[in-house]
Amino acid sequence: MRKNVLGALMLVALIALPSVQGSVGMEGYYTAEVQITGEVTLIWFNNETYTIDINETFIASVPDEIQPGEYDAKFEGYATITEETIEFYGMIEIDGESFKVEFTIPNEWPDIPTGKCMVFGEVQVKITESELPPTQYTWVHIVGPVTDWNGTPAWGWLCAYAKISANENVSRAYLCWAPQMETPYFNMTPFLTNFTFSFYAAKLVETDSIRFNYQGNDFYISGLWTVLNITFTYTYHDECIDYEWTEQVIAENATGELKVYDGWNKFTVSIANIGDVNGLVRSSKMSSIRVLEGDVTYDGVVNINDLVHVARRIGSTPGWVMGEMNFNLEEFAHVDINFDFQIDIYDLVSVATEIEA
C-alpha cells in the first residue's frame, strides 16, 4: 500500500514538473545572462601581474536576492591560460551576495604566461533575466543494494544519476556486484594472511534513452555498458596490509538496460551476455532541482553526518572496509562516490561541496 502511495506521489510530482517556472536546477537561483566588463588582474606566485580588459557575456545561475540590473561587482577566482583561451572560474560578489561563474575568452595577449593563476578585479556586471525559455530539467538519483545475479544471491551496489530535459538526456550509472561467498570469486583465508577479492563492475558509457513509465517500469535507461572483472589482491607484510588490483574487460559497449519498477522499490540491470543483476532501491529522488549525491546517510540532507560517514571509511577498498576484511560490496560502494574503488579525499570533497554554507 505504502509503495503504491509513493509511486502515485512520484507520478504526481512528475506531471507537476513542467509547470515549475524558471527552475534551473538550484533552489533560490534563476537563469540569467551575465555581462562582465572591466579590468581584471592576473596574479602569479612570483608576484608578476597582468591587467587585461574583459567584456564577456555568459549564462549563470544568479541568486534570487540579486535582481536583474547593472552593478559594480568584485570578481575573485582563477584563470587557466592556454595559448588559445583563458578560462575563468570564480565568484562574482555584489553587495555581499555572491555566485559562481565560469566563462572562457579567446587569448588575445600572447605575452601572458600559460598556466593557472589568481584573478581579482573590480568589474561592472549587467544581469538580464535570460530570454531563453528556462529549460525544465528533471533530476533522478537512485541507489540501492544488489540482491542477486541471475538468481544467485549477490552483494553489490547500484548508483544511477540522470538529468533529463526536452533537448538533453544525461545519465551516469555504476554497478558493482559479487556472488555471496562462492568460489572462485572469493578466496577467504584466515585473518592476517594474504587474500584476494574479485567482483564485477559495470558502468554506463553511453546513454541511448531515458524514460519514465516505460514498458511497466517506473524508470528506464538504455545504453551501452562496459563490464570489468576486478581483482584486489591483499598481502600482509610487517604487520601491514598492502593491495594491488587488476581489471579485465568482460564486455565493452554491451547493450543494457536499467529498469526501476515495483513503485520505485526494485531495480534490474540487464546487460547482454552478463544477465540480470537485481536489487532493492534504498533511496530514489526525483526533483526539478539538482539532486545532491552526497547524502550517503539517506536522511534527505547533506551535512556533517555525511562527511563523518565517509571520513570513517577513508582508506577502505573493495574487500577491506574500515580496517577489516569485508566482502559485502554494499558496505564499501555506497561511499565510493566517484567509483574509483578507493575511499579517499575525492569522495570526502564530493560530499563537502554539497554541504550548504
Add this chain to the structure above:
Amino acid sequence: MLKKHISKCLILIIALSFLSFYLLKSEQAGSYVTYVYVSPKEQVIDSLNESFIVNVSICNVLDLYGYEFKLFYNSSILNGSQVIEGPFLSSTGKDSFFWVVAFDDHYNSTHGIVWVDSCLTGDVLGVNGNGTLVTIKFKSLAVGSSQLSLDDVKLVDSRKNSIPCQSIDGSVTIIPELTLPFITLALCSLLCVLQKRYRHHKSNQVKKDSFTEIRQINDATLLYGDES
C-alpha cells in the same frame, strides 16, 4: 664589409637576448610547483622525553579545497602525541572539516603513521598561497635519527580536480643529553681516542724513520755500490 657583419651580429645578439628574456619570463611566471613539505626539514633534539613539533606545510597552491597525506616516522626513536589542524585551510574564515584517519605509533614493527584528511565545506573557492596544514607533536624516545616521510599526498581543488604537487620529507635526530655522567664519559672517550691517536702517530713516526733510513741506505748503495 666588416661594419655590416658587426651590425648583423649585434642585431642577432639583441634579438636572441629578447627571445631568451621573454621565454625565461614566461617560464618563471606560468610554471610553478606546489610543494607539501615537512617543516623544519631537519631538526635536532638534544634530550630524551622532550616534546617538539613538526609541521606539514604547503607552498604555491591555488584553490586548495581539500588534502590528504600520510606521514611515517620511526617509532623506536619518536612517539606521536598530538595532531592539530593547521591554520591554512580555514585562514580565509571558511569552514573546514579535519579528520585524523590514523595516528598510531604501531603502524608496523618499525614505523608509526599520521594519516590526515581535511577539506573545506560548502560551494566555495579554495585557498591560495602558503601555510601550515597540520602540526604534529612528537616526543623523543631514543637516540637516533628518524625520517619523516610523506606519502600518498593528494590535493583537491574546488572543482574536485587533483592539484599536482611534490612532497619533501624531513628528519629528526635525537642526540644524547649533556648530563654530568655523559660529559665525563664523553671526555674519557675523547682522552682514549687522543691517546690512541698519539700512540698511532708515534708508531707511524718510528716506521717512517726506519723507512727513511732504509731508503737512504738503498740510495747510497745504488750510488756507490755495495762496499761490503
